[in-house]
Amino acid sequence: AQAESALSADMPAELWGQLAGAYAEIGDAPRALAMSRQLLARSPTPSISDRLLYASVLLKTKQDVELSAVLRQLASVNMTASQRSDFDSLRIAFALRQTDALREAGNLEAAYNAMAPVLAERPNDPQAMAALARLYSAARDEGQALALYQRILQRNPTDLDTLLAAAASASAQREHGEAENYVMAALKQAPDQSRVLAAAGRVYRNAGESRKAEQYLRAAVEAERQVASSGFAAPGGVPSQMPAANPFAGMTGG
Known part of the structure; x- marks a missing residue:
């Protein structure tokens, strides 16, 4: 929470993703999902790394229906x-x-x-x-x-x-x-x-x-x-x- 507050909107995507994953690890699924979705919304074409990170948060928070769709989309990507x-x-x-x-x-x-x-x-x-x-x-x-x-x-x-x-x-x-x-x-x-x-x-x-x-x-x-x-x-x-x-x-x- 201190890192998120200190960096706010200037936080690099990598750190943003790591914090989203950390929230998922401690069981705060709503915050983890909100942060990972905000990360995807930063760009009209999210990077593969950001999409993979989003999938990892979906796995940790047991959002299986959405995760299945994301994995199908990523399967054919280079x-x-x-x-x-x-x-x-x-x-x-x-x-x-x-x-x-x-x-x-x-x-x-x-x-x-x-x-x-x-x-x-x-x-x-x-x-x-x-x-x-x-x-x-x-x-x-x-x-x-x-x-x-x-x-x-x-x-x-x-x-x-x-x-x-x-x-x-x-x-x-x-x-x-x-x-x-x-x-x-x-x-x-x-x-x-x-x-x-x-x-x-x-x-x-x-x-x-x-x-x-x-x-x-x-x-x-x-x-x-x-x-x-x-x-x-x-x-x-x-x-x-x-x-x-x-x-x-x-x-x-x-």
């Missing part, structure tokens, strides 16, 4: 290599978010179809593998889900989201020791985060260790309360490639 890379990142992030939305609605078949082009294009992309793992988990195939999470952790063993997801999948398979290892690795990085503490509580609850579960769940509640008050090597069975056909065919229930 871009620099850097701009094309930014566009591809937006396109893939949007496809994976659609995948998650369909999964949450219970339509696993359509969810896989939405992400199939991304898997074909980038079979080793960590975000794509994580989205596919969530599909397997929703289909109660925790073995496949865990194998995918393990592939991601081979490349990035400290990824917090993947550690927590792997812990949940291992716990669901009653691999309690493995689940504990994952959640301990997560706690080592973020010992005060409520979601990590809660994940540890769930792992110990599933393992039948009620006292430990209660300790971690109480700590998670306390961590959440503090946030609210302040306002602020491959195991066997790892799949080497993505499925050739939709493994979730017929899973379209609510």
Whole structure:
């Protein structure tokens, strides 16, 4: 807010765009959208960079209908290599978010179809593998889900989201020791985060260790309360490639 006030109308487009993105990051969607639209209105023919930035704000603020239209318009535009890379990142992030939305609605078949082009294009992309793992988990195939999470952790063993997801999948398979290892690795990085503490509580609850579960769940509640008050090597069975056909065919229930 101080930067916006100090620079006002003289603010360069690049900084204007960065501030719009920052407002989106902190959850102020109306301000982010207003600023990004003002940026486009500065010129009768907005630059590709400004349009890409606008698309990124639409992604962050979940304006999916408008984002879909903007991405279609940009698809046929000549871009620099850097701009094309930014566009591809937006396109893939949007496809994976659609995948998650369909999964949450219970339509696993359509969810896989939405992400199939991304898997074909980038079979080793960590975000794509994580989205596919969530599909397997929703289909109660925790073995496949865990194998995918393990592939991601081979490349990035400290990824917090993947550690927590792997812990949940291992716990669901009653691999309690493995689940504990994952959640301990997560706690080592973020010992005060409520979601990590809660994940540890769930792992110990599933393992039948009620006292430990209660300790971690109480700590998670306390961590959440503090946030609210302040306002602020491959195991066997790892799949080497993505499925050739939709493994979730017929899973379209609510």
